[in-house]
Amino acid sequence: MNQQDHFYQRVYQVVAAIPRGCVTTYGEVAMLAGSPRAARQVGGVLKRLPEGSKLPWHRVVNRSGKISLTGPDLHRQRRALLAEGVDVSEDGRISLSRYRWHI
DNA sequence: AGCGTGACTCCTC
DNA sequence: AGAGGAGCCACGC
Numbered sequence: 745m746n747q748q749d750h751f752y753q754r755v756y757q758v759v760a761a762i763p764r765g766c767v768t769t770y771g772e773v774a775m776l777a778g779s780p781r782a783a784r785q786v787g788g789v790l791k792r793l794p795e796g797s798k799l800p801w802h803r804v805v806n807r808s809g810k811i812s813l814t815g816p817d818l819h820r821q822r823r824a825l826l827a828e829g830v831d832v833s834e835d836g837r838i839s840l841s842r843y844r845w846h847i
Numbered sequence: 848a849g850c851g852t853g854a855c856t857c858c859t860c
Numbered sequence: 861a862g863a864g865g866a867g868c869c870a871c872g873c
Contacts, residue, residue: 751870770855774869785870787854792871804854808862812854821854 752789754778759790762803765828766845767838769807787812803845811836 754777762768770783777786790801802824806812811821811832822832832838 774855779869781856781868782870783855784853784868785855788852788869788871789854791854801854806854807856814854817854 751777751779751782751785755786755789756799759799759801759804762800762845764800765830765843767803767805767825767830767840767843768845769840770804770812771807772845773804805836805838805840809838809840811838 755773758773758776770786771780773786774780774782779785786804790799790804793799793801802821811818813821813836818836822834822836825832825838830838830843
């Protein structure tokens, strides 16, 4: 993979590299993907993942340490995180200082 | 070629 | 802390 790849391909790589039990932010993914101000678009990429994707999309939260999804989707992401040991409050809050992934 | 759209972020109160 | 507003930018149409 090189720097000419489409944005979404780079997002795939970055998200795939997030270790189990850790989280990171949309902005961080955007930065590591080489487009530091495209955080919104990261959300767009994850939203359109194919159904059977193995990408750990649930390890991406927003800058304030909260799950950005709502309703049943929020619940789905929360369960996925709880399953790998990340403590998520019922409204989707996560302690970034505790779980944040940095290289 | 625009233009509307967000699973966002930053800045200011 | 947290709400409100403006900026951003890859995508789809």
